[in-house]
Amino acid sequence: MSNPLYDALFAPLTHRDGPLLILESGESISGTAFHAMIARAAKALCDLGVRPGDRVAVQIAKSAEALAIYAATVSIGAVFLPLNPAYTPPEVGYFLDDATPRLFICDPAKAAALAGVASQTTLKTLDAKGGGSFGADLGAADPAFVPEGRLGADLAAILYTSGTTGRSKGAMLTHDNLLSNAQTLAALWRFTDNDVLLHALPIFHTHGLFVASNVSLLTGGQMIFLSGFDASTVLRLLPQATALMGVPTFYTRLLEDARFNHALTAHMRLFVSGSAPLLADTHRQFYARTGHRILERYGMTETNMNTSNPYTGERRAGTVGFPLPGVELRIMADGAQVPQGGVGGIEVRGPNVFAGYWQMPEKTREELRPDGWFITGDLGQIDADGYVQIVGRAKDLVISGGFNIYPIEVELALDEHPDVLESAVVGLPHPDFGEAVFAVLVAQKGCTLNADAVLASLSDRLARFKQPKAAVVVPELPRNTMGKVQKAALRASYAAWFQPKA
Numbered sequence: 001m002s003n004p005l006y007d008a009l010f011a012p013l014t015h016r017d018g019p020l021l022i023l024e025s026g027e028s029i030s031g032t033a034f035h036a037m038i039a040r041a042a043k044a045l046c047d048l049g050v051r052p053g054d055r056v057a058v059q060i061a062k063s064a065e066a067l068a069i070y071a072a073t074v075s076i077g078a079v080f081l082p083l084n085p086a087y088t089p090p091e092v093g094y095f096l097d098d099a100t101p102r103l104f105i106c107d108p109a110k111a112a113a114l115a116g117v118a119s120q121t122t123l124k125t126l127d128a129k130g131g132g133s134f135g136a137d138l139g140a141a142d143p144a145f146v147p148e149g150r151l152g153a154d155l156a157a158i159l160y161t162s163g164t165t166g167r168s169k170g171a172m173l174t175h176d177n178l179l180s181n182a183q184t185l186a187a188l189w190r191f192t193d194n195d196v197l198l199h200a201l202p203i204f205h206t207h208g209l210f211v212a213s214n215v216s217l218l219t220g221g222q223m224i225f226l227s228g229f230d231a232s233t234v235l236r237l238l239p240q241a242t243a244l245m246g247v248p249t250f251y252t253r254l255l256e257d258a259r260f261n262h263a264l265t266a267h268m269r270l271f272v273s274g275s276a277p278l279l280a281d282t283h284r285q286f287y288a289r290t291g292h293r294i295l296e297r298y299g300m301t302e303t304n305m306n307t308s309n310p311y312t313g314e315r316r317a318g319t320v321g322f323p324l325p326g327v328e329l330r331i332m333a334d335g336a337q338v339p340q341g342g343v344g345g346i347e348v349r350g351p352n353v354f355a356g357y358w359q360m361p362e363k364t365r366e367e368l369r370p371d372g373w374f375i376t377g378d379l380g381q382i383d384a385d386g387y388v389q390i391v392g393r394a395k396d397l398v399i400s401g402g403f404n405i406y407p408i409e410v411e412l413a414l415d416e417h418p419d420v421l422e423s424a425v426v427g428l429p430h431p432d433f434g435e436a437v438f439a440v441l442v443a444q445k446g447c448t449l450n451a452d453a454v455l456a457s458l459s460d461r462l463a464r465f466k467q468p469k470a471a472v473v474v475p476e477l478p479r480n481t482m483g484k485v486q487k488a489a490l491r492a493s494y495a496a497w498f499q500p501k502a
């Protein structure tokens, strides 16, 4: 019987003697060697009692072995559950209680701290160099295994949403969800076995694990597999690559480095950005510096990728392009589709959309309609040429004195100020207005910002009700590993700003 992900991504490696993964050290791992690593991991997992349908949770450093554990888990019919290494033991405890994995693999250095919250499962360890108790199991395992038969609708992975509000939810992703999206992206972005993808994203998140790794594995290319993003390492290895996938901060950091120039990127085929908004200004600066237009796409944990700017044709700055082939997208407000150009909630439907939230049937019903449309929680609009623009998160909408304010509109106006590098706008509790618009500003390098002067510059640009009632200047915005601005953290830090002083 077939196993969709194994058959498409991993089985072909048995015939690939050439390099598959190139590591930071320069060492490379061939396709056949990586397949043997997958087979040993599969045997080790089975020996530890992992059976089809069981969850395998990991909180480990990015490494070839970590990628092999993902591959092995889906190949034996189990469900891969990667966790951000930044999570604390109590946070990990929540995920383990919720997902009840058969096995949990963590970093040896954290094993003692995690033992308490992992008491209901088998605990194994693996470090970035292949050490630890699971590393030893891998070394000893026989590299012969038979993949488990799976249907397209069977689960391959559970990825927990970042959960900025309320409890984090486990998004259940099937073999078909992952494979169909990888096939669509590979064709759209023209990946082939000649590509060398510079892989500097984490592999606990949809972007690095599925978009980057699956597309590359599916098309038989190579990956320069870095433990994380470091501008100097990326600049050193870029000459060997043909494509880079990144979050917007990768691109702003590269632009900050004078060594990043036209000559260094002349041979590159593609730069992709996603997971957080890429400023139109960054898109333009990147083009001016390199002659390349970054291709921005939009997706989320629950849906894989939904839209992309075109490979050929205009890559429009500030937009996320068109719905992917096979993916439907609509803009809804008050239960009806909004007329072209209007702002509303983005809904998507297609083979990419997940199977629901793990053990949360009510949450699933709230967000996934019976006819397959998923309510993304993002606000968007579609321009006259069909390009989709993300306007913000529905829950970020500020309602001040009864008026709706989309933070991105205010942020774009603030960013126009020559001394402002970037900004974040949030709504804070206000005794008169309910919520008040509040801006957090970061100065351009070498500039000193006067928050009041920046606000004054908006007076003839934005309606009065949209203008922030106050602003602060900070050295940098709080961001998570995927480059997303942590608005919940900003709201919490400044929650008392407009409250009457006691």
Ligand code: AMP
Pocket (backbone or CB within 6 Å): 161, 162, 206, 273, 274, 275, 276, 277, 278, 296, 297, 298, 299, 300, 301, 302, 320, 376, 378, 390, 392, 393, 482
């Ligand atoms: P995650 O589930 O962590 O991948 O986060 C998904 C969310 O990131 C989406 O719902 C969007 O709010 C945001 N996002 C992803 N890609 C983009 C993009 N290109 N532009 C703006 N926001 C994005």
